[in-house]
Amino acid sequence: MRRILIVNPNLYSSRATVMRGRHRPPLDLAYIAALLRNDFEVRLVDARVDNLDVCQMYAEVAAYSPEVLITTTTPVDRWECPQSYLESFFSWLGDVANLPTKPVIIVTGTHGTTQPDWLLRRCPSIDFLVRGEPERTCEALVRAIAAGGHPSVIAGVSYRQEEKILHNQAAPRILDLDALPLPAYDLLPMGKYRYTFGDIPQPFSIVLATRGCPYRCTFCCRVMMENAYVTRKPQQVYDELKYLRERFGVRGIFFQDWEFTINKFFVNALMDLLLAKPLGITWGCNARANDFQQPQLFEKMQRAGLVRVNIGFESGSPEVLEAVNKKITVDDLARAIEVTRRLKLHLGMYALLNAPGETAKTIRETMAFLKRQGISSMNFNLVVPYFGTAVHEQLREQLGPEAAEHLTWDTIEEYAGRTRTQLPPWLARLYQRHTKYRLSSGPIYWLRPAVWAEVGRKVVGRMHPHEGK
Numbered sequence: 001m002r003r004i005l006i007v008n009p010n011l012y013s014s015r016a017t018v019m020r021g022r023h024r025p026p027l028d029l030a031y032i033a034a035l036l037r038n039d040f041e042v043r044l045v046d047a048r049v050d051n052l053d054v055c056q057m058y059a060e061v062a063a064y065s066p067e068v069l070i071t072t073t074t075p076v077d078r079w080e081c082p083q084s085y086l087e088s089f090f091s092w093l094g095d096v097a098n099l100p101t102k103p104v105i106i107v108t109g110t111h112g113t114t115q116p117d118w119l120l121r122r123c124p125s126i127d128f129l130v131r132g133e134p135e136r137t138c139e140a141l142v143r144a145i146a147a148g149g150h151p152s153v154i155a156g157v158s159y160r161q162e163e164k165i166l167h168n169q170a171a172p173r174i175l176d177l178d179a180l181p182l183p184a185y186d187l188l189p190m191g192k193y194r195y196t197f198g199d200i201p202q203p204f205s206i207v208l209a210t211r212g213c214p215y216r217c218t219f220c221c222r223v224m225m226e227n228a229y230v231t232r233k234p235q236q237v238y239d240e241l242k243y244l245r246e247r248f249g250v251r252g253i254f255f256q257d258w259e260f261t262i263n264k265f266f267v268n269a270l271m272d273l274l275l276a277k278p279l280g281i282t283w284g285c286n287a288r289a290n291d292f293q294q295p296q297l298f299e300k301m302q303r304a305g306l307v308r309v310n311i312g313f314e315s316g317s318p319e320v321l322e323a324v325n326k327k328i329t330v331d332d333l334a335r336a337i338e339v340t341r342r343l344k345l346h347l348g349m350y351a352l353l354n355a356p357g358e359t360a361k362t363i364r365e366t367m368a369f370l371k372r373q374g375i376s377s378m379n380f381n382l383v384v385p386y387f388g389t390a391v392h393e394q395l396r397e398q399l400g401p402e403a404a405e406h407l408t409w410d411t412i413e414e415y416a417g418r419t420r421t422q423l424p425p426w427l428a429r430l431y432q433r434h435t436k437y438r439l440s441s442g443p444i445y446w447l448r449p450a451v452w453a454e455v456g457r458k459v460v461g462r463m464h465p466h467e468g469k
Contacts, residue, residue: 001108002141004040004142005066005103006033008075009057009092010047018384018413020083023194024206026075026258028108028134036140037184040146042434044187049073058095058193066103068142068248069096070410072134073109073119077206077256078144079224082110084384084413090123093197097125104145108134113223114387116158117165118408129158132224135209136179137171173225177211177232182240188394199307199346200252200284205244209237209259209270215288217312218324218390219355220258227264234269238277245279251282254308260285264297274304283306284346289332292416295339302343310348311336311377315355316369322418323357325390330369337373353380354417354428356394363428369437378442382417395419 008026026046033044043064047057073089093105105127112119112129128151129431130137136155144154151157156171170449174180185205193204209232212225222308233459244250274281289311292298298309313333314326321328323440340347351366352358370378385395387409395415396404407415417425437445 001170002041003064004036004042004068004070005061005064006042006044007057007060007069007071008044008048009052009073009183010052011073011083011086011088013087013368015085015087017083017085017437018381018416019078019081021075022077022196023049023192024075024077024254024256025183025185025190025193025210026072026190027077027183027206028076029070029299030185030188031135031186032070032138033184034136036142036179037187039245040142042184042187044184047190049189049192054092055277057092060098060100061103063341065099065101068106068145069103069110070106070142073107073111074224075109076208079110079285080221080223080258081384082386083291086111086409088094093123093125104128105391106138106141108138110221110224110388112158112219112387115238115409116167119164120160121160122408122410127159131156131158131167132171132226133174136174173228173230174211176229177230178236182243185244185248190250195252195284195334197252197256197308197346197348200254202252203248203250204252204254205248205250206254206256207237207240208232209255210260210263210266213258214262214391215259215327216325217327218394219352219386221386221388225258228344228467229259231266232304234254234266234273236274237270238298240283241274245281247306251281253281255283255285258286259288261287261291261297262343264294267297271300271304275300278305279381280391281305282307284310286310287336289328289336290439292332292336292339295335295357298339298343298345300372302345306345308346309336310350313349316354316366317358317362318356319359319363320352320355320362320366324352324355333369334373337375337445338451351376351378352379352383353432354359354421354423355383356391356420357426359422360431363423363432367463369441370400370436370440374433380429381420384413384416385419386412434451 005030008029011021036042045060069405105125107126108130114129140155141157151159155169159165191203194202195204212228212229287309315321316330346373385392
């Protein structure tokens, strides 16, 4: 066995979805390519950034005629907030299965990690599912297949055996990230990637400096990097940034880490390297609001090229923050806003609507908080009860065992914003906007043309799902 094709698929659906794909390098697949390329002929196709449809993705497979096809339902930037609907994915793999010489199909991602039985039944074309962090498991599985071995010895794999679906024991987390090779950036169309907003320039890439998160927010789908927060060596991260700058001319970086600033020693050491030997890179990251209790850290990051920080704002209500186990306070949120304004950093704040515990009162508290902070625009998302989250378990309890049995990735977004809330989603959204406009424009806000102009923009925005942070 020699030829391996790795594809980041273009996922699209006729149904509106909360999340959509982004034009960011699929680093998980690029790591897999790097682990296999020395012993196999490997090609990596990013159908998402090239906007290939099902027929074009099929043509890529048919033209290359691989013996193994590795693909994913969720590239690394969507591990914790995946696209739910996979119609294009199923259609594509169904076509691939009808090739004269069908490749062995290996699929990674959040869907198979949380619901392997559902995915294998929903898509009979799949031969093997890789659950959890995919890189080392995919490498071991491919090498076993090439050597004529049996997948039963590979941890983290699910597969069929006649009429049964079997699940091997879970694979351990990758605790030595520095032992991984650099992602195979050279196999990707690096000139095509971009960040969601223009403050981080092109040429652009994401980088993973840490993996996991030690916190337990009830709504966050953590199954791909469960139970450990792992950091790389600062020098290795710096060397990767230097490589991207020198090889591809990259000027913009977003650290795709779930929470970049948790390990302060690591961040300080990396900033020392960037300040000692600047690379001319503008960058952004995700952080927690309580990390701003050390504003000097963000001052140092800003001197080292930081222009954007994204935080999970979630809510301006202490009740909701406690209900979702966020472990931050409204004072932390206010401090994050103050520090980023003082440092002239772009602050991305992402809010939940109808999280568990949401009421008309908590919506008013959130909108009043934003009004006090002088924030007029905010992206509110209904909470999707993703599989593998505490919110999902709360929903199952709320529905009862019979109804809960029908929950799948095909139906889960129908329950967005419906877990332990006072108002139905449509009314919560209406009330949130009513409260906002009443606070900003007074009780007769509906007579103001500016309000209706903003309503129109919101309606258009809802027609186009967001890329997010």
